[in-house]
Amino acid sequence: MKITIEVNGEPRTDEIEDRMLLVHHLRDTLGLTATNIGCDTTSCGACTVLLDGESVKSCTVLAAQADGHRVTTVEGLAEDGELHPVQRAFREEHGLQCGFCTPGMIMATVSLLAENPRPTRQEVREALEGNLCRCTGYHNIVSAVIAASGQEVER
Amino acid sequence: MIPAGFSYHRASTLDEALALLTEHGDEAKLLAGGHSLLPLMKLRLSTPEVVIDLGPLDELRYVRFSNGLVSIGALSRYHDLQHDPVLRENAPLIAHAAGQIGDPQVRHRGTIGGSLAHADPAADLPAAVLAGDGELVVRGPSGTRTVPAAEFFLGPFTTSLEPDELLTEIRVPARPATGWGFEKFTRRAIDWAIVGVAAVGQSVALINMGGTPLRAHAVESALASGASIAEAAGLAAENTNPADEPHASPGYRKHLARVLTARALTAATS
């Protein structure tokens, strides 16, 4: 079937199998490989993107369901080479190590801050409970979100 | 990871959805938020030949209050229910339970209709609707019928929905002044409940203590005859049949049911 999705601001029309998962469509059809696949049970959140501005796990959305909708991946965050505040904060706070969970974390964070602009550290943890990380122990990720929200990070 | 092949159809109206269901019968599965169906399809535990996407049906996304009844459109997302002011005011247990499901990404997709139709014994909303004395509105080719929640859940992943029927609305009596409690016991916040308790006033429903959500009748009777919370909660495990898992034995689950019932009732009366 044919679908058209606005991906990072650009309309993309493609012929796909009905069963194509959105994450594979982004990675394999459209070449946007920053969004990663970390599991097969909708558990890890590495595949998190924004669908109409809200975080979703793109492994559990059919590309067909996104037809006619807007998708934003981490590749669509920086504007004219300027890093998004969330990207900047992750780097500044050492909120990533191997980087595999990071695109999903960043997109989940963008969605979180859109809904809750000044979260507490506990609220950040709860908002990120669908995003797993093996490397960081989460502490610096929480700090990155706090920093991105413009709040002071206690070092 | 990759579902078996299927043919995708998108319904743009409720009537179209029903027509497609009638045409394909039990070869078809309805796709709402997809967070019950797609995980099963990705593991090939479910292999429908036809998937009917209800995504466009905005007409089934609403929360309304009139004549003492709260009506919830079946395609309302957990996220929307969690934040809906009318629901929080008039059926706060359901709004709260919706906000406890999964994680934010799941809540941006999962729907109350999808959860109830899927009928996982470990799910939260079926018990919340059961405790709230809910009614489910079902549409089929021959018209509309209303099913009390107590008659809707028949067994694990089994409801009284016919293959050509669709859940359109969930109704609960508005009880804005009634205390409520919700205790969901998990090891991690994102886990399914090992045991859960949903209470509205003196109505108590249990999560994951059997093949369906269960009203704790013994507890309710005891309360009605004037027993204390502690005494009544001690009966929470009566007529339950919880599963045996490595870190959740039936005995432990029954113990949890008693402890959590006491806590939920305490919250409901405070």
Add this chain to the structure above:
Amino acid sequence: MSVLGTRVVRTEDRKLITSGGNYLDDLREPALTGAAHAMFVRSPIAHARITGIDLSAAREAPGVLGVFALGDLDLPRPDAVVSEPLLAGGVVRYVGEPVVLVLTEQRYQLADAAELVDIDYDPLTPVIEFDDALSGDTLLFPESGSNIVFTHGPEFDDAAFANCEVVVNRTIVNQRVAPAPLEVRGAAGGWGEDGRLTMWVSSQNAQLARGAIAAGLGVDEALVRVIVPDVGGGFGAKIAADPEVIVLSWAARRIGRAVRWTETRSENLVSMTHGRAQRQVITIGGRRDGTVEAFRLDVLQDAGAYQRLGASLMPTLTVLMASGVYRIPVVQAAARAVLTNKTPIAAYRGAGRPEATAAIERAMDLFAAEIGMDPAQVRRINFIRPDEFPFTTPTGASYDTGEYAAALDKVLDAGGYADLRAEQARRRAAGDPVALGLGVASYVEITGAAPPGESGRVTINPDGSVTAHTGSSPHGQGLATTLIMLLSDRLGIPMDRISVRHGDTDEIPVAIGTFGSRSLQVGGSALRQAADRVIEQARELAADLLEAASADVELNLDQGVWQVRGAPSAGGVSWARVRERAGDAGLDADVFYADNQPTFPFGSHLAVVEVDTETGKAVLRRIIAADDAGPVLNPLTFRGQRHGGLGQGVAQALLEVMNYDADGNPTTGNLADYSFITATDLPDFELVDLSTPTTRNTLGVKGIGEAATIGSTPAVQNAVVDALAHLGVRHIDMPTTPMRVWQALNEARSA
């Protein structure tokens, strides 16, 4: 001003936060264009004879390029009785063991084809429990005569305990866990026109992977090039290359086409190697005044179905580190490893040392409880003192330096130990159902151990920039940034003019790689040595240019120029100019640094937990950690390693276990069922710093990568037990699930 010791944001990050890392499944190399997609069909049963394999239907499926079983592989077969086949032959020995390889044109055709593979299994009795394995009633390899594949250590002698006033004995379990890096395993590659194989492998060491592939194929290593792309975590489970990679390499040759493979997470959880899995009998004896006189550790290692690193190396390290931070006159430690019908065991963050630490730290708490002494005090009495270093333990470990009491005192002070004990007492007196538990653990561990050495090459480019090659293979640790800091500091060249390359066997033919917390101390020392050699060459060249004696020439580190000492105004020559002077000979140095000895980072952790005594649920409220690995080169990445270590250490104590049922079926075989630790299970970490250098390598540093994992697991376990001590509980095995806590309370109540 040296950049060393300052907080430097990572050079690795720009790419990772924008276009994303280039992990195995992201690779779009020209050599992989049109690569066949690969998937393994794996055993669904723990122990069975394969009585039939029918590949005919699968071979007819859409897009299939090949379906292969062991019989198709024309490759050398191991001839040892106990050996692991590349694909299961007549017998499958664990759920998840690869049996058949399927190759298709497109990714989405794989599972459809794999479903058509028809394998008949005739069940054999599964060997699951330790005692089943020991009994030998069912042997995984009948011709071997035993499931015991390794024994190590002396016979035990009871005399040492006979004269102790107090002896405590307990059997405890250090449970099987899954490493579960966020990126699963993968490999991709093919054979070139030149007859060489190029394989990209998600690995922690390209050179070891090359060796494994070459040996598996029976070809010369010169014919194999391994390239490691960005790796999404390894934690010890991606050392070298798994058998699947060898099969894929063969398949690429067989079908004349490149292949690419990424497993699913469900496959990963049951067929990537697991960690830990020991049953331990601990015996501790001493005097009522708190002095420990004897300690025995009897280890039974579950090796899983085949002999990977878990069969020998893990228990050997456990035995080596058995006595921990204590001066115990008699230490008896020994191990046996047995085969079971479960996933093979290999290294996982700590690799043998967490097991040792958990055992001795549990033993110290059991001893403390028996004599009614505060567990921190018991530790203080028995610590090896600073003036006793270097200290050789009865098990033969030679510790370099340590300040064990200082570390413990620091965390207790930072945590407010006295106040916490007071709060605990208050809650107990009030009968508060939410119990407070305090857990202490003091640890020492071995890093930079065998094999010794690492390669390093520093090259000054014509424009004065630097390209360094390291045999280390960072996969998230931030090592490249730290190495760049080191080189910048040593050469006086700005960080943004230095790049570090790693992970390609054509560029770095000889290397050991990243595991065992060795990379900065050994890989960094190697680059330091190479840099110093470059400096010496440069000095001669600069002297030439400046027409001065080489003894009179110095490197001005602030400016990055060579000048005559005492006459800076006479001008200097740049690195680019010096390089130009070197001409065709170039200006570089290539070393294999092997002057290091193992080092012993140490620390103490204090865990504060709350246990709901009605439901049994334990929650970690605080963890205060002191981890000393000597001087800190980049505090940012140093702390990051401690944080990550804490996360995984706490996970083992509270949540994670790879569970098998009685038939050998994993019950935690996907990421929904496996209790991988999440953001809401952990508090903010409280880190306390101390820094005790070592003389065992050029940089004077120890390894931090695994230390915090090692200290935190026993601290948290001890805390949960401590919470319930007043109710008569002495021990709870990990993970301390709510049901286990409830059972422990029930047992204590009825006792």
